[in-house]
Amino acid sequence: MGSKTKFKTDYMVLSGLLVATIFWLIDSILHIFFFNEFDIILQLIGPNQYNIAIRMIVLCLFVLFGSHAQYTINARKKAEQELVDYKNSLEEAVRQGTCKLQEMNEQMRQEIAERKRMESAVRESEEKYRLLVENANEAIFILQDDQVKFTNPKADEIITRLSLDPTKPDLTRLIHAQEREKVIEWYQRRLKGMELPYSFMFRLEGPRSVSIWVELNSILIKLNGKPATLNFMRDVTLQKKLEEQFYQSQKMESIGTLAGGIAHDFNNLLMGIQGNVSVMNLEVGAADPLQESIDSIARCVKSGSQLTNQLLAFARGGKYVVTPSNLNTIVHKTAEIFGRTKKEIDLHPVFAKDIWPVEVDPSQIEQVLMNLYVNAWQAMPEGGDLYIELENVRLDEHYARIKPFNIRPGRFVKLSVTDTGVGMTPETQKRIFEPFFSTKEKGMGTGLGLASAYGIIKNHNGFINCYSELGHGTTFNVYFPVCEETYPPEDSGADGELVEGVPGGDETILFVDDDEEIITVGRKILASLGYTVLVASGGQAAVDLFIDQQDRIALVILDYVMPGMGGREVFEALKQIQPEVKVLLSSGYSSTDQVAALIEKGCRGFIQKPYDTVKMSRTIRTILDGVPVNTAEEN
Structure with a gap:
Protein backbone atom coordinates (compact mmCIF):
# COMPACT_ATOMS: atom_id res chain seq x y z
CA MET A 1 0.00 0.00 0.00
CA GLY A 2 2.85 2.40 0.90
CA SER A 3 4.60 1.77 -2.35
CA LYS A 4 1.47 2.79 -4.27
CA THR A 5 1.12 6.11 -2.30
CA LYS A 6 4.80 6.92 -2.80
CA PHE A 7 4.44 6.22 -6.50
CA LYS A 8 1.42 8.60 -6.71
CA THR A 9 3.24 11.45 -4.87
CA ASP A 10 6.33 11.05 -7.02
CA TYR A 11 4.14 11.11 -10.07
CA MET A 12 2.53 14.44 -9.08
CA VAL A 13 5.89 16.03 -8.23
CA LEU A 14 7.39 14.87 -11.41
CA SER A 15 4.43 16.11 -13.40
CA GLY A 16 4.77 19.62 -11.88
CA LEU A 17 8.48 19.65 -12.38
CA LEU A 18 8.01 18.47 -15.91
CA VAL A 19 5.62 21.34 -16.72
CA ALA A 20 8.02 23.86 -15.12
CA THR A 21 10.93 22.39 -16.94
CA ILE A 22 9.11 22.53 -20.23
CA PHE A 23 8.33 26.22 -19.73
CA TRP A 24 11.95 26.86 -18.74
CA LEU A 25 13.22 25.03 -21.75
CA ILE A 26 10.91 26.99 -24.07
CA ASP A 27 12.03 30.21 -22.48
CA SER A 28 15.62 29.25 -22.75
CA ILE A 29 15.26 28.37 -26.38
CA LEU A 30 13.57 31.67 -27.19
CA HIS A 31 16.23 33.49 -25.20
CA ILE A 32 18.97 31.79 -27.12
CA PHE A 33 17.53 32.52 -30.50
CA PHE A 34 15.92 35.88 -29.81
CA PHE A 35 17.94 37.06 -26.82
CA ASN A 36 15.94 39.08 -24.45
CA GLU A 37 12.93 39.49 -26.67
CA PHE A 38 11.28 36.40 -25.39
CA ASP A 39 12.40 36.19 -21.70
CA ILE A 40 8.90 35.44 -20.76
CA ILE A 41 9.59 33.93 -17.37
CA LEU A 42 12.11 36.62 -16.49
CA GLN A 43 9.59 39.26 -17.36
CA LEU A 44 6.88 37.56 -15.41
CA ILE A 45 8.72 36.88 -12.16
CA GLY A 46 11.55 39.31 -12.20
CA PRO A 47 15.30 38.71 -12.22
CA ASN A 48 15.73 37.73 -8.61
CA GLN A 49 12.94 35.23 -8.63
CA TYR A 50 14.09 34.10 -11.97
CA ASN A 51 17.52 33.15 -10.72
CA ILE A 52 15.96 31.46 -7.70
CA ALA A 53 13.56 29.60 -9.96
CA ILE A 54 16.40 28.62 -12.22
CA ARG A 55 18.33 27.28 -9.23
CA MET A 56 15.23 25.50 -7.92
CA ILE A 57 14.55 23.96 -11.28
CA VAL A 58 18.16 22.84 -11.56
CA LEU A 59 18.02 21.53 -8.01
CA CYS A 60 14.75 19.78 -8.65
CA LEU A 61 16.14 18.30 -11.84
CA PHE A 62 19.24 17.20 -9.96
CA VAL A 63 17.12 15.74 -7.21
CA LEU A 64 14.75 14.23 -9.70
CA PHE A 65 17.41 12.63 -11.83
CA GLY A 66 19.55 11.80 -8.82
CA SER A 67 16.58 10.15 -7.14
CA HIS A 68 15.82 8.31 -10.34
CA ALA A 69 19.41 7.26 -10.69
CA GLN A 70 19.48 6.15 -7.06
CA TYR A 71 16.23 4.35 -7.60
CA THR A 72 17.66 2.75 -10.68
CA ILE A 73 20.82 1.82 -8.82
CA ASN A 74 18.87 0.40 -5.91
CA ALA A 75 16.59 -1.46 -8.26
CA ARG A 76 19.60 -2.79 -10.07
CA LYS A 77 21.27 -3.78 -6.81
CA LYS A 78 18.07 -5.42 -5.71
CA ALA A 79 17.82 -7.20 -9.03
CA GLU A 80 21.47 -8.19 -8.75
CA GLN A 81 20.89 -9.46 -5.20
CA GLU A 82 17.86 -11.33 -6.38
CA LEU A 83 19.97 -12.73 -9.19
CA VAL A 84 22.68 -13.67 -6.69
CA ASP A 85 20.13 -15.24 -4.39
CA TYR A 86 18.55 -17.04 -7.31
CA LYS A 87 22.00 -18.09 -8.50
CA ASN A 88 22.81 -19.33 -4.99
CA SER A 89 19.51 -21.15 -4.76
CA LEU A 90 20.15 -22.66 -8.18
CA GLU A 91 23.67 -23.62 -7.13
CA GLU A 92 22.29 -25.15 -3.90
CA ALA A 93 19.66 -26.98 -5.88
CA VAL A 94 22.34 -28.13 -8.31
CA ARG A 95 24.60 -29.12 -5.40
CA GLN A 96 21.78 -31.00 -3.72
CA GLY A 97 20.80 -32.58 -7.02
CA THR A 98 24.43 -33.48 -7.65
CA CYS A 99 24.73 -35.06 -4.18
CA LYS A 100 21.53 -36.93 -4.73
CA LEU A 101 22.75 -38.08 -8.14
CA GLN A 102 26.06 -39.09 -6.56
CA GLU A 103 24.19 -41.01 -3.87
CA MET A 104 22.02 -42.63 -6.51
CA ASN A 105 25.10 -43.40 -8.59
CA GLU A 106 26.86 -44.94 -5.54
CA GLN A 107 23.76 -46.94 -4.68
CA MET A 108 23.46 -48.04 -8.29
CA ARG A 109 27.18 -48.92 -8.32
CA GLN A 110 26.73 -50.96 -5.15
CA GLU A 111 23.64 -52.63 -6.58
CA ILE A 112 25.54 -53.44 -9.77
CA ALA A 113 28.49 -54.78 -7.75
CA GLU A 114 26.11 -56.83 -5.56
CA ARG A 115 24.32 -58.14 -8.63
CA LYS A 116 27.65 -59.07 -10.21
CA ARG A 117 28.72 -60.75 -6.96
CA MET A 118 25.42 -62.65 -6.81
CA GLU A 119 25.70 -63.61 -10.46
CA SER A 120 29.27 -64.79 -9.83
CA ALA A 121 28.11 -66.72 -6.73
CA VAL A 122 25.28 -68.23 -8.76
CA ARG A 123 27.71 -69.22 -11.51
CA GLU A 124 30.11 -70.70 -8.95
CA SER A 125 27.24 -72.51 -7.23
CA GLU A 126 25.96 -73.81 -10.54
CA GLU A 127 29.49 -74.89 -11.50
CA LYS A 128 29.97 -76.56 -8.11
CA TYR A 129 26.69 -78.45 -8.33
CA ARG A 130 27.33 -79.27 -11.97
CA LEU A 131 30.70 -80.76 -11.06
CA LEU A 132 29.09 -82.50 -8.09
CA VAL A 133 26.34 -84.03 -10.22
CA GLU A 134 28.61 -84.92 -13.13
CA ASN A 135 31.31 -86.49 -10.94
CA ALA A 136 29.06 -88.10 -8.33
CA ASN A 137 29.57 -91.79 -7.66
CA GLU A 138 25.80 -92.11 -7.46
CA ALA A 139 23.53 -92.22 -10.47
CA ILE A 140 21.30 -89.11 -10.39
CA PHE A 141 18.23 -88.85 -12.59
CA ILE A 142 14.82 -87.14 -12.70
CA LEU A 143 11.65 -89.07 -13.48
CA GLN A 144 8.40 -87.45 -14.53
CA ASP A 145 5.39 -89.24 -15.99
CA ASP A 146 7.47 -92.44 -16.22
CA GLN A 147 9.95 -90.63 -18.47
CA VAL A 148 13.60 -89.90 -17.69
CA LYS A 149 14.06 -86.14 -17.92
CA PHE A 150 17.66 -85.89 -16.76
CA THR A 151 20.60 -88.24 -16.14
CA ASN A 152 24.12 -87.62 -14.92
CA PRO A 153 27.17 -89.47 -16.37
CA LYS A 154 27.05 -92.16 -13.65
CA ALA A 155 23.43 -92.92 -14.52
CA ASP A 156 24.37 -93.10 -18.20
CA GLU A 157 27.22 -95.46 -17.30
CA ILE A 158 24.91 -97.84 -15.42
CA ILE A 159 22.33 -97.72 -18.18
CA THR A 160 25.00 -98.42 -20.80
CA ARG A 161 26.48 -101.23 -18.69
CA LEU A 162 23.03 -102.84 -18.69
CA SER A 163 22.95 -102.60 -22.51
CA LEU A 164 20.24 -99.94 -22.82
CA ASP A 165 20.09 -96.85 -25.02
CA PRO A 166 20.92 -93.88 -22.71
CA THR A 167 18.68 -91.59 -24.78
CA LYS A 168 15.59 -93.78 -24.25
CA PRO A 169 16.09 -95.79 -21.08
CA ASP A 170 13.24 -97.91 -19.75
CA LEU A 171 14.29 -98.39 -16.14
CA THR A 172 11.18 -100.35 -15.17
CA ARG A 173 12.04 -103.37 -17.27
CA LEU A 174 15.59 -103.36 -15.86
CA ILE A 175 14.30 -104.22 -12.38
CA HIS A 176 14.68 -107.91 -11.57
CA ALA A 177 11.42 -109.76 -12.17
CA GLN A 178 11.22 -111.03 -8.58
CA GLU A 179 11.41 -107.49 -7.17
CA ARG A 180 9.74 -105.37 -9.87
CA GLU A 181 6.30 -105.19 -8.27
CA LYS A 182 7.71 -104.28 -4.84
CA VAL A 183 9.89 -101.52 -6.30
CA ILE A 184 7.07 -100.05 -8.39
CA GLU A 185 4.71 -100.14 -5.40
CA TRP A 186 7.33 -98.41 -3.21
CA TYR A 187 7.93 -95.77 -5.87
CA GLN A 188 4.21 -95.04 -6.40
CA ARG A 189 3.68 -94.69 -2.67
CA ARG A 190 6.63 -92.30 -2.51
CA LEU A 191 5.01 -90.23 -5.28
CA LYS A 192 1.90 -89.94 -3.12
CA GLY A 193 4.00 -88.56 -0.28
CA MET A 194 3.49 -91.51 2.03
CA GLU A 195 5.88 -92.04 4.93
CA LEU A 196 8.24 -94.76 3.76
CA PRO A 197 11.91 -95.61 4.14
CA TYR A 198 13.90 -93.17 2.01
CA SER A 199 15.91 -95.89 0.30
CA PHE A 200 15.13 -99.24 -1.26
CA MET A 201 17.59 -101.94 -2.33
CA PHE A 202 16.94 -104.15 -5.34
CA ARG A 203 18.56 -105.73 -8.38
CA LEU A 204 18.84 -104.42 -11.93
CA GLU A 205 19.34 -106.96 -14.70
CA GLY A 206 20.20 -106.23 -18.32
CA PRO A 207 19.30 -108.30 -21.38
CA ARG A 208 22.71 -110.02 -21.30
CA SER A 209 22.22 -111.32 -17.75
CA VAL A 210 24.35 -108.48 -16.38
CA SER A 211 23.08 -108.00 -12.84
CA ILE A 212 23.89 -105.31 -10.29
CA TRP A 213 22.50 -104.41 -6.88
CA VAL A 214 21.43 -100.79 -6.40
CA GLU A 215 20.05 -98.67 -3.58
CA LEU A 216 17.48 -96.07 -4.65
CA ASN A 217 16.55 -92.88 -2.80
CA SER A 218 13.72 -90.74 -4.27
CA ILE A 219 12.76 -87.17 -3.35
CA LEU A 220 9.57 -85.43 -4.48
CA ILE A 221 10.17 -82.22 -6.50
CA LYS A 222 8.33 -79.91 -8.92
CA LEU A 223 9.53 -79.75 -12.53
CA ASN A 224 7.83 -77.25 -14.84
CA GLY A 225 4.97 -77.05 -12.33
CA LYS A 226 4.35 -80.79 -12.39
CA PRO A 227 5.29 -83.44 -9.77
CA ALA A 228 8.48 -85.41 -10.40
CA THR A 229 11.11 -87.31 -8.45
CA LEU A 230 14.79 -86.58 -7.99
CA ASN A 231 16.42 -89.99 -7.70
CA PHE A 232 19.79 -91.03 -6.29
CA MET A 233 20.83 -94.58 -7.18
CA ARG A 234 24.00 -96.13 -5.76
CA ASP A 235 25.70 -99.28 -7.04
CA VAL A 236 25.98 -101.51 -3.96
CA THR A 237 27.00 -104.71 -5.75
CA LEU A 238 30.36 -104.90 -3.98
CA GLN A 239 28.75 -104.09 -0.64
CA LYS A 240 26.16 -106.80 -1.22
CA LYS A 241 28.86 -109.34 -2.05
CA LEU A 242 30.82 -108.38 1.05
CA GLU A 243 27.67 -108.72 3.15
CA GLU A 244 27.02 -112.16 1.69
CA GLN A 245 30.60 -113.17 2.38
CA PHE A 246 30.34 -111.78 5.90
CA TYR A 247 27.09 -113.67 6.55
CA GLN A 248 28.70 -116.77 5.07
CA SER A 249 31.67 -116.30 7.40
CA GLN A 250 29.32 -115.83 10.36
CA LYS A 251 27.41 -118.94 9.34
CA MET A 252 30.65 -120.87 9.09
CA GLU A 253 31.58 -119.68 12.59
CA SER A 254 28.23 -120.87 13.93
CA ILE A 255 28.50 -124.18 12.11
CA GLY A 256 32.05 -124.52 13.41
CA THR A 257 30.87 -124.07 16.99
CA LEU A 258 28.14 -126.63 16.44
CA ALA A 259 30.58 -129.03 14.74
CA GLY A 260 33.02 -128.69 17.63
CA GLY A 261 30.33 -129.55 20.15
CA ILE A 262 29.20 -132.54 18.13
CA ALA A 263 32.78 -133.77 17.73
CA HIS A 264 33.41 -133.43 21.47
CA ASP A 265 30.32 -135.43 22.39
CA PHE A 266 31.05 -137.97 19.66
CA ASN A 267 34.62 -138.40 20.93
CA ASN A 268 33.22 -139.11 24.39
CA LEU A 269 31.03 -141.84 22.86
CA LEU A 270 34.00 -143.22 20.97
CA MET A 271 35.99 -143.15 24.20
CA GLY A 272 33.47 -145.49 25.79
CA ILE A 273 33.71 -147.86 22.84
CA GLN A 274 37.50 -147.63 22.57
CA GLY A 275 37.96 -148.19 26.30
CA ASN A 276 35.87 -151.32 26.30
CA VAL A 277 37.69 -152.59 23.20
CA SER A 278 41.02 -152.01 24.97
CA VAL A 279 39.83 -153.96 28.03
CA MET A 280 38.55 -156.77 25.81
CA ASN A 281 41.91 -156.90 24.03
CA LEU A 282 43.59 -157.48 27.38
CA GLU A 283 41.20 -160.30 28.25
CA VAL A 284 40.86 -162.02 24.85
CA GLY A 285 43.73 -163.88 23.23
CA ALA A 286 44.80 -163.49 19.63
CA ALA A 287 43.32 -166.90 18.74
CA ASP A 288 39.92 -166.07 20.16
CA PRO A 289 37.11 -165.99 17.55
CA LEU A 290 36.00 -162.60 18.93
CA GLN A 291 39.37 -161.00 18.21
CA GLU A 292 38.46 -160.27 14.61
CA SER A 293 35.24 -158.51 15.68
CA ILE A 294 37.14 -156.58 18.35
CA ASP A 295 39.70 -155.47 15.77
CA SER A 296 36.87 -154.43 13.44
CA ILE A 297 35.33 -152.32 16.21
CA ALA A 298 38.73 -150.75 16.89
CA ARG A 299 39.11 -149.85 13.19
CA CYS A 300 35.65 -148.28 13.18
CA VAL A 301 36.54 -146.27 16.28
CA LYS A 302 39.72 -145.08 14.59
CA SER A 303 37.77 -144.02 11.47
CA GLY A 304 35.24 -142.24 13.68
CA SER A 305 38.08 -140.53 15.51
CA GLN A 306 39.56 -139.30 12.23
CA LEU A 307 36.15 -137.98 11.25
CA THR A 308 35.79 -136.06 14.52
CA ASN A 309 39.32 -134.73 14.12
CA GLN A 310 38.27 -133.24 10.80
CA LEU A 311 35.23 -131.72 12.46
CA LEU A 312 37.42 -130.28 15.21
CA ALA A 313 39.81 -128.88 12.64
CA PHE A 314 36.90 -127.16 10.91
CA ALA A 315 35.69 -125.84 14.24
CA ARG A 316 39.17 -124.36 14.78
CA GLY A 317 39.49 -126.35 17.95
CA GLY A 318 42.22 -128.57 16.58
CA LYS A 319 45.55 -129.08 18.35
CA TYR A 320 48.42 -127.45 16.50
CA VAL A 321 52.17 -127.40 17.10
CA VAL A 322 53.25 -124.43 15.01
CA THR A 323 56.85 -123.86 14.00
CA PRO A 324 58.48 -121.62 11.36
CA SER A 325 58.14 -123.75 8.25
CA ASN A 326 59.08 -123.76 4.59
CA LEU A 327 55.97 -124.29 2.47
CA ASN A 328 58.12 -125.35 -0.47
CA THR A 329 59.16 -128.42 1.52
CA ILE A 330 55.61 -129.26 2.63
CA VAL A 331 54.19 -128.87 -0.89
CA HIS A 332 56.99 -130.93 -2.42
CA LYS A 333 56.37 -133.76 0.06
CA THR A 334 52.59 -133.88 -0.44
CA ALA A 335 52.83 -133.49 -4.21
CA GLU A 336 55.18 -136.48 -4.43
CA ILE A 337 52.86 -138.66 -2.33
CA PHE A 338 49.76 -137.63 -4.31
CA GLY A 339 51.52 -137.99 -7.67
CA ARG A 340 52.48 -141.60 -6.90
CA THR A 341 48.88 -142.56 -6.09
CA LYS A 342 47.02 -140.59 -8.81
CA LYS A 343 49.06 -141.12 -11.94
CA GLU A 344 46.23 -139.94 -14.21
CA ILE A 345 46.76 -136.39 -12.87
CA ASP A 346 49.66 -134.37 -14.27
CA LEU A 347 51.16 -132.26 -11.49
CA HIS A 348 52.79 -128.90 -12.25
CA PRO A 349 54.33 -127.55 -9.03
CA VAL A 350 55.94 -124.10 -9.11
CA PHE A 351 58.02 -123.28 -6.05
CA ALA A 352 58.86 -119.80 -4.82
CA LYS A 353 62.45 -118.66 -4.75
CA ASP A 354 63.54 -117.34 -1.33
CA ILE A 355 60.13 -118.18 0.07
CA TRP A 356 59.26 -116.43 3.32
CA PRO A 357 58.82 -118.58 6.46
CA VAL A 358 55.34 -119.17 7.85
CA GLU A 359 54.36 -120.37 11.30
CA VAL A 360 52.25 -123.49 10.76
CA ASP A 361 51.70 -127.03 11.95
CA PRO A 362 53.21 -129.01 9.03
CA SER A 363 50.99 -132.05 9.59
CA GLN A 364 47.86 -129.91 9.51
CA ILE A 365 48.96 -128.10 6.34
CA GLU A 366 49.70 -131.47 4.76
CA GLN A 367 46.09 -132.42 5.54
CA VAL A 368 44.87 -129.19 3.91
CA LEU A 369 46.92 -129.85 0.79
CA MET A 370 45.79 -133.47 0.50
CA ASN A 371 42.17 -132.38 0.86
CA LEU A 372 42.64 -129.82 -1.94
CA TYR A 373 44.41 -132.39 -4.13
CA VAL A 374 41.66 -134.98 -3.59
CA ASN A 375 39.00 -132.39 -4.31
CA ALA A 376 40.76 -131.51 -7.60
CA TRP A 377 41.16 -135.19 -8.52
CA GLN A 378 37.44 -135.80 -7.99
CA ALA A 379 36.67 -132.84 -10.28
CA MET A 380 38.75 -134.48 -13.06
CA PRO A 381 37.39 -138.06 -13.36
CA GLU A 382 39.08 -138.54 -16.73
CA GLY A 383 42.37 -137.02 -15.66
CA GLY A 384 43.74 -133.55 -16.11
CA ASP A 385 46.29 -131.04 -14.94
CA LEU A 386 46.87 -129.87 -11.40
CA TYR A 387 48.87 -126.66 -10.96
CA ILE A 388 50.40 -125.92 -7.55
CA GLU A 389 52.10 -122.57 -7.15
CA LEU A 390 53.76 -120.75 -4.26
CA GLU A 391 54.69 -117.08 -4.19
CA ASN A 392 55.52 -114.28 -1.78
CA VAL A 393 52.90 -111.50 -1.85
CA ARG A 394 52.14 -108.27 -0.04
CA LEU A 395 48.52 -107.41 0.71
CA ASP A 396 47.81 -103.71 1.06
CA GLU A 397 45.21 -101.87 3.12
CA HIS A 398 42.80 -101.64 0.18
CA TYR A 399 42.78 -105.43 -0.27
CA ALA A 400 42.36 -105.96 3.47
CA ARG A 401 39.49 -103.46 3.52
CA ILE A 402 37.45 -104.93 0.66
CA LYS A 403 37.85 -108.55 1.76
CA PRO A 404 35.71 -109.92 4.62
CA PHE A 405 38.51 -112.05 6.08
CA ASN A 406 39.45 -109.72 8.94
CA ILE A 407 43.11 -109.66 7.93
CA ARG A 408 45.91 -107.22 8.51
CA PRO A 409 47.90 -105.79 5.61
CA GLY A 410 51.39 -107.19 5.28
CA ARG A 411 53.44 -110.07 3.91
CA PHE A 412 51.86 -113.41 3.07
CA VAL A 413 52.82 -116.62 1.32
CA LYS A 414 50.21 -117.44 -1.29
CA LEU A 415 49.48 -121.07 -2.17
CA SER A 416 47.39 -121.65 -5.32
CA VAL A 417 45.93 -125.02 -6.31
CA THR A 418 44.31 -124.98 -9.77
CA ASP A 419 42.63 -127.85 -11.59
CA THR A 420 41.22 -128.21 -15.09
CA GLY A 421 38.11 -130.00 -13.91
CA VAL A 422 34.40 -129.45 -14.30
CA GLY A 423 34.25 -126.29 -12.20
CA MET A 424 31.41 -125.14 -9.94
CA THR A 425 28.29 -123.04 -10.14
CA PRO A 426 28.07 -119.85 -8.01
CA GLU A 427 25.52 -121.60 -5.77
CA THR A 428 27.91 -124.48 -5.11
CA GLN A 429 30.79 -122.09 -4.37
CA LYS A 430 28.76 -120.48 -1.59
CA ARG A 431 28.48 -123.82 0.27
CA ILE A 432 31.75 -125.67 -0.39
CA PHE A 433 33.16 -124.96 3.08
CA GLU A 434 30.06 -126.18 4.92
CA PRO A 435 30.50 -129.47 6.82
CA PHE A 436 28.90 -132.49 5.13
CA PHE A 437 28.10 -130.53 1.97
CA SER A 438 29.08 -132.55 -1.07
CA THR A 439 28.14 -132.65 -4.75
CA LYS A 440 29.56 -136.17 -5.11
CA GLU A 441 27.63 -139.39 -5.19
CA LYS A 442 26.72 -141.08 -1.95
CA GLY A 443 29.68 -142.94 -0.55
CA MET A 444 32.22 -140.89 -2.53
CA GLY A 445 33.01 -138.44 0.26
CA THR A 446 32.07 -137.16 3.69
CA GLY A 447 31.81 -133.48 2.77
CA LEU A 448 34.37 -132.60 5.44
CA GLY A 449 37.54 -132.18 3.37
CA LEU A 450 37.16 -128.52 2.45
CA ALA A 451 35.39 -127.74 5.73
CA SER A 452 38.33 -129.04 7.76
CA ALA A 453 40.77 -127.21 5.43
CA TYR A 454 38.86 -123.99 6.05
CA GLY A 455 39.06 -124.46 9.83
CA ILE A 456 42.77 -125.34 9.83
CA ILE A 457 43.68 -122.33 7.68
CA LYS A 458 41.51 -120.03 9.81
CA ASN A 459 43.19 -121.29 12.96
CA HIS A 460 46.58 -120.46 11.42
CA ASN A 461 45.41 -116.83 10.99
CA GLY A 462 45.25 -117.36 7.25
CA PHE A 463 42.37 -117.33 4.81
CA ILE A 464 41.20 -119.23 1.74
CA ASN A 465 39.09 -118.20 -1.23
CA CYS A 466 37.84 -119.96 -4.31
CA TYR A 467 37.42 -118.93 -7.97
CA SER A 468 35.64 -121.28 -10.33
CA GLU A 469 33.78 -121.29 -13.60
CA LEU A 470 31.60 -124.14 -14.76
CA GLY A 471 33.51 -126.13 -17.35
CA HIS A 472 36.76 -124.18 -16.83
CA GLY A 473 38.17 -125.56 -13.59
CA THR A 474 38.72 -124.23 -10.09
CA THR A 475 41.43 -122.34 -8.23
CA PHE A 476 41.85 -122.29 -4.45
CA ASN A 477 44.07 -119.54 -3.09
CA VAL A 478 45.39 -119.94 0.45
CA TYR A 479 47.22 -117.12 2.25
CA PHE A 480 49.48 -117.67 5.27
CA PRO A 481 50.90 -114.73 7.24
CA VAL A 482 54.68 -114.54 7.29
CA CYS A 483 56.51 -115.01 10.59
CA GLU A 484 59.69 -113.17 11.52
CA GLU A 485 61.56 -116.24 12.75
CA THR A 486 63.92 -118.34 10.62
CA TYR A 487 63.50 -121.99 9.74
CA PRO A 488 64.47 -124.49 12.46
CA PRO A 489 67.12 -127.10 11.61
CA GLU A 490 65.70 -130.22 10.02
CA ASP A 491 65.47 -133.38 12.14
CA SER A 492 68.13 -135.96 11.39
CA GLY A 493 65.92 -138.91 12.16
CA ALA A 494 62.50 -140.06 13.29
CA ASP A 495 61.36 -139.85 16.87
CA GLY A 496 61.64 -143.14 18.75
CA GLU A 497 58.94 -144.66 20.94
CA LEU A 498 58.92 -143.62 24.57
CA VAL A 499 58.26 -147.08 26.04
CA GLU A 500 58.08 -150.49 24.46
CA GLY A 501 54.93 -152.60 25.05
CA VAL A 502 52.12 -151.67 27.42
CA PRO A 503 53.65 -150.48 30.71
CA GLY A 504 51.65 -150.43 33.91
CA GLY A 505 52.20 -149.52 37.55
CA ASP A 506 50.90 -149.70 41.10
CA GLU A 507 50.43 -145.98 41.86
Missing part, protein backbone atom coordinates in the same frame (compact mmCIF):
# COMPACT_ATOMS: atom_id res chain seq x y z
CA THR A 508 47.12 -144.38 42.79
CA ILE A 509 45.44 -142.31 40.08
CA LEU A 510 42.49 -139.93 40.48
CA PHE A 511 40.30 -140.16 37.35
CA VAL A 512 37.95 -137.13 36.91
CA ASP A 513 35.17 -136.99 34.29
CA ASP A 514 31.51 -135.96 34.21
CA ASP A 515 30.50 -138.85 31.90
CA GLU A 516 29.69 -142.03 33.83
CA GLU A 517 30.41 -144.27 30.86
CA ILE A 518 33.90 -142.81 30.48
CA ILE A 519 34.50 -143.17 34.24
CA THR A 520 33.57 -146.85 34.01
CA VAL A 521 35.84 -147.43 31.01
CA GLY A 522 38.68 -145.41 32.51
CA ARG A 523 38.53 -147.35 35.77
CA LYS A 524 38.67 -150.66 33.84
CA ILE A 525 41.68 -149.60 31.73
CA LEU A 526 43.65 -148.22 34.67
CA ALA A 527 42.81 -151.20 36.84
CA SER A 528 43.89 -153.56 34.06
CA LEU A 529 47.24 -151.80 34.06
CA GLY A 530 47.65 -152.40 37.79
CA TYR A 531 46.86 -148.90 39.08
CA THR A 532 44.68 -148.11 42.08
CA VAL A 533 41.86 -145.91 40.80
CA LEU A 534 39.93 -143.16 42.57
CA VAL A 535 37.10 -141.57 40.57
CA ALA A 536 35.23 -138.27 40.76
CA SER A 537 32.27 -137.30 38.59
CA GLY A 538 32.69 -133.54 38.92
CA GLY A 539 35.16 -130.75 39.63
CA GLN A 540 34.25 -130.02 43.24
CA ALA A 541 34.10 -133.74 44.08
CA ALA A 542 37.61 -134.13 42.65
CA VAL A 543 38.98 -131.27 44.79
CA ASP A 544 37.35 -132.67 47.94
CA LEU A 545 38.70 -136.16 47.22
CA PHE A 546 42.18 -134.82 46.49
CA ILE A 547 42.22 -132.94 49.80
CA ASP A 548 41.50 -136.21 51.64
CA GLN A 549 43.79 -138.47 49.56
CA GLN A 550 46.56 -136.15 48.31
CA ASP A 551 49.29 -138.16 49.97
CA ARG A 552 48.22 -141.28 48.01
CA ILE A 553 47.44 -139.71 44.63
CA ALA A 554 50.38 -139.83 42.22
CA LEU A 555 48.52 -138.52 39.15
CA VAL A 556 45.22 -136.79 38.29
CA ILE A 557 43.63 -137.50 34.90
CA LEU A 558 41.36 -134.47 34.51
CA ASP A 559 38.62 -133.87 31.93
CA TYR A 560 38.94 -130.28 30.74
CA VAL A 561 35.30 -129.66 29.76
CA MET A 562 32.88 -130.25 32.64
CA PRO A 563 29.76 -128.47 33.86
CA GLY A 564 30.08 -126.28 36.92
CA MET A 565 33.69 -126.35 38.04
CA GLY A 566 35.64 -126.96 34.83
CA GLY A 567 39.10 -128.39 34.28
CA ARG A 568 40.90 -125.05 34.57
CA GLU A 569 39.33 -124.22 37.92
CA VAL A 570 40.04 -127.73 39.24
CA PHE A 571 43.66 -127.54 38.12
CA GLU A 572 44.19 -124.17 39.80
CA ALA A 573 42.58 -125.48 43.02
CA LEU A 574 44.81 -128.57 42.99
CA LYS A 575 47.91 -126.40 42.42
CA GLN A 576 47.02 -124.35 45.50
CA ILE A 577 46.64 -127.54 47.57
CA GLN A 578 49.80 -129.19 46.22
CA PRO A 579 52.01 -127.07 43.89
CA GLU A 580 53.85 -130.13 42.51
CA VAL A 581 50.68 -132.06 41.64
CA LYS A 582 50.89 -134.07 38.41
CA VAL A 583 47.86 -133.50 36.16
CA LEU A 584 47.13 -135.06 32.75
CA LEU A 585 44.40 -133.14 30.88
CA SER A 586 41.92 -135.02 28.72
CA SER A 587 39.14 -133.82 26.41
CA GLY A 588 36.97 -134.73 23.48
CA TYR A 589 38.18 -131.45 21.97
CA SER A 590 41.63 -131.16 20.52
CA SER A 591 44.21 -129.11 22.36
CA THR A 592 43.35 -125.42 22.51
CA ASP A 593 45.11 -122.23 23.54
CA GLN A 594 43.50 -122.59 26.98
CA VAL A 595 44.98 -126.09 27.37
CA ALA A 596 48.37 -124.80 26.20
CA ALA A 597 48.17 -122.06 28.84
CA LEU A 598 47.55 -124.66 31.57
CA ILE A 599 50.50 -126.71 30.35
CA GLU A 600 52.67 -123.61 30.68
CA LYS A 601 51.42 -123.25 34.25
CA GLY A 602 52.56 -126.75 35.17
CA CYS A 603 50.09 -129.23 33.73
CA ARG A 604 52.09 -132.33 32.68
CA GLY A 605 50.36 -133.21 29.41
CA PHE A 606 47.24 -133.59 27.28
CA ILE A 607 45.59 -136.66 25.75
CA GLN A 608 42.67 -136.48 23.36
CA LYS A 609 39.70 -138.82 23.48
CA PRO A 610 39.24 -141.48 22.33
CA TYR A 611 42.50 -143.06 23.45
CA ASP A 612 43.36 -146.76 23.73
CA THR A 613 45.18 -148.67 26.46
CA VAL A 614 48.59 -148.42 24.80
CA LYS A 615 48.34 -144.68 24.26
CA MET A 616 47.08 -144.04 27.76
CA SER A 617 49.57 -146.35 29.49
CA ARG A 618 52.60 -144.83 27.77
CA THR A 619 51.48 -141.26 28.52
CA ILE A 620 50.86 -142.10 32.20
CA ARG A 621 54.22 -143.82 32.65
CA THR A 622 56.02 -140.96 30.97
CA ILE A 623 54.53 -138.43 33.41
CA LEU A 624 55.04 -140.62 36.50
CA ASP A 625 58.63 -141.43 35.54
CA GLY A 626 59.40 -137.75 35.01
CA VAL A 627 60.12 -137.99 31.25
CA PRO A 628 59.05 -134.89 29.26
CA VAL A 629 55.80 -135.44 27.41
CA ASN A 630 55.16 -134.39 23.83
CA THR A 631 51.90 -132.64 24.59
CA ALA A 632 51.18 -132.11 20.92
CA GLU A 633 51.01 -135.80 20.16
CA GLU A 634 47.74 -136.92 18.68
CA ASN A 635 46.09 -140.25 18.12
